Amino acid sequence: MRHVSHANKGQNVTELATTGTDLPRLRELNSLSIVRALRDHPPSTVTELSQRTGLSRPAVDVIAQGLVSDGWATVLEPGASSAVGRPARRYQFRAGAGYVLGVDVGVHKILALLADLDGNIVQTVRQSVTAEAAPAERLAVLDEVVTACVAGAGKTPGDIWAVTAAVTGAVDASGRTSFFTPLPGWKSVNLAAHLGTHFSCPIVVENDCKLAALAEQWKGAARDADDIVYLLAGMRTGAGLIIDGVLRRGFGGAAGEIGALKHVRWLNAPEHLQNCPGVPATVSPDDAAAWVFNAAREGDRAARAAVNRYVKDLAVGAAALVLTLDPQVVVFGGGFSRSADLVLDPLRNELQRLCLRMPDVRASTLGADSVALGALKLSLNEVDVRLFSAGLSAPVAPRRQ
Template sequence: MRGQPPATVTELAGRTGLSRPGTDVVVRGLVTDGWVKVVEPDGSTVGRPARRYRFNADAGHVFGVDIGAHKILVLLSNLEGEVLRSRRMPVDPDADPAERLAVLDAAITDCLTEAGLEPDQIWAITVGVTGPVDASGRTSLFTPLPGWASVSPADHLAARFGCPISVENDCKLAAVAERWQGAAQDADDIVYLQAGMRIGAGLIIDGTLRRGFGGAAGEIGALKTLRWLSAPSRLENCPGMPADVHPDDKAAWVFERAREGDRDALTTLRRYVKDLAVGTAALVLTLDPQVVVLGGGYSRSADLIIDPLVDELERLCLRVPEVRASSLGADSVALGALRIALDQIDAQLFADGMPAPLKT
C-alpha cells in the first residue's frame, strides 16, 4: 500500500491475489496495529461508496543528516520519504567536535519541536560525513574536520535516540540520492562525482551502493597522479583574482569570469576540467558505468564543466558514459541519508519484523 493512493479492500484483494474476505481481515489487522489508516468516503460518489485504506506514512519518522565543514543539514521525513521539516545551520569550519555536535543537536531539536515529535518516534537515523567511514562508524582514516577522526556521531546520538543509527560517507549518500530522486533515476551503474573544494566519488553498481570491504570504495582522489588532490587549487590560483575574494568564493569568481568570456578564467577552467577528467577516467575505465553524475558545489556551473569533461573522457576512455548534472544540489547528502534510514527500516521490517506502531 505504501507509495500508492488509497484503495478499497476489493482493489487490494486484486493487487495481492488474496481473497476479498482474507484481505479484509489483514487490512483490519493493519489498521488496529497502526500501519494503515481508514479513508472515509467523502460523499461525492454516487451509490454506496466503499471505505478506502492508505498506508500510514506518519506511523514513524526518520532523520537524514549531513555534517559538513561549513553547515549541518537535518531532514525529517515520514515513512514515505516525504520531507516534513528541514533545518540548515552554519558551522565554523574550525569548530571542534563538541561545538559541531552541539549544532547538530540544536538542528535536530528544532525539527522535533516544530514537528511535535518525541525522540522515541524516530525509527532510524543516517548521518553523512566527509571521508571514508570505518566499521566503527568513524572517519578514522581521513577527515577534513578538526579533531573529528575519533568522533562517533552514532554514539553521540545514541544518548538521545534508541533507534538504529548509521554513519555513511557523504559522496556515497549523494550517489544514493541521485538515483532515488535526482539525475540518475533510470540507471543502475552510476559514478557520482562530488566536485567542490574537494573532489570525491560515490559508486552504485548493479543498483546497489558499493562501500568496499573496508568502507573506502570511491576514494580514488587519494592517488596523486590522478590529480583530484590538486584540481581545486587550479581555480583558487586563477590569474587576475583579487586578493580580497574569500577562499570559499574563489571558484564562483572563476566560473563567473569564464561565463563572461575572460581568457584567464577560461584557461583556468580548462585546466581544472582536465585534472577532474583524469580521476574520472580512472573510475570510468574501472567500472564502465552507464551515467556519471556531476554533483557538489561546483555543479551549479555544470553547464561550463560537462562538455569539456566529456571531451577529455572521449580522449582517455574506451567507452564514454553519459555525463549529467546533479539535480539535487546541496541537499543530496541529507536526502541520501534519509533513503538509507528508510532502507534500514525496510530491512528490519522484512527480516525480523517490527513492533506495530500503536504498540510501541
C-alpha cells in the same frame, strides 16, 4: 554503521513460506505483503490489494482492518462523488506512523531533514559552522540542529525510527572516519555514540559522497539508472558508487576514494580555480572558485583556462571510475554543480577521449541538499529492512540492539 542492503530480503521469506509448517508466520508474511503493497502505491481498494498480492479478497479485508487498528494503515471512506455503483473504501499506508532523520555534518554547515515514512520532508534546519571548528563545537551545533529539527516538527526523539548522519571521509567498520577526514580532530569521533545520547533508534554514520549518490538515484538526476558514478565536486572531490542498484561501501567502507591516488589528479584539481590569476584579493579562498566560474561564464580568458584545466584533471579521476565500473550514468554533483553549464561539455569531451564506452554525463538536480537527502533515504532503507525482515507488530520506533 554499515549500509543495509536489501539483497537477501526475499530469501528468508521464501524459505519460511515454502516450508508451509509455520502458519502464524505465514499470516504475518501476508500482513507484510499488504503493507508493502500499500506503501508503494496510492490509496487502494481491497480488490486492488487482492490483485496485487495474490491473496483472497476476504483475507485482504481481515488483514487490512488489522493493519488499521495496529496503526499501519488508514481508511479513506468513499466520497459521494462516484457515479457508478457503491464506491469502495480505500486503504492507505500511514506514513506518519514514524519519522526518520537525515543529517549532513558538513565542513561548513550542519543540515538536518526530518521526514515521515514515505520520505515527505516535514522539517528542515540548517546552521553554519566553521571549517576549523573543533569536534566539541561541531557536535554542539549538531545537537542544536537536531533538537530544533525534531522539536520544530512537533515530535520527540522517541518518534524517530532511524537516524543517518553524513560525514566527510570514508567511514570505517567502527563508524569513524579513521582513514581520512578534513575536519580537525574528527578522526576519533564516535558520532553514532554521540547521537545515541539523543535517540534510542538505530543510528547509521555514512560517507557524504555515498549518501549523495543515493539521493541522486532516489530523487535526482539518476532515477532511471542502476549503475551510477556520482562525483561530489567542490573544494574536495569525492565519489559515490551505485552498482546494480545498490550503494557500494567496499569491504572496509573505503570504496570511491580514488581521489587519494595522485596519478588521477583529483587532489590538486580545484587549485586551478583557487589559484586562477585575476581573483580579487577581496574574495576569500572559499569563494574563489565561484568567482572564477562566474568570470569564465562572462568570457574572462584566464578564468576559462582555469576551468578547462580543472575539468581536464577532474576527467582523469572520473575516467578511472568509468573505466573501472562502466556505469550507465555519471552525475556531476557537489558545490561546483551550480556551474555545470561550464563543466559538462568539456567533461564529456575528455571522457570520450579517455574511456572505452561513454556513459551519460548529467548534472546533479539536488544541489547542496543531496547529502542530507541521501542520509534521509538511508534511514528509510533501514526502516524498510527492519520492517520487511524483522516482522510486523504495531508500529513503534525500533531500538538499537
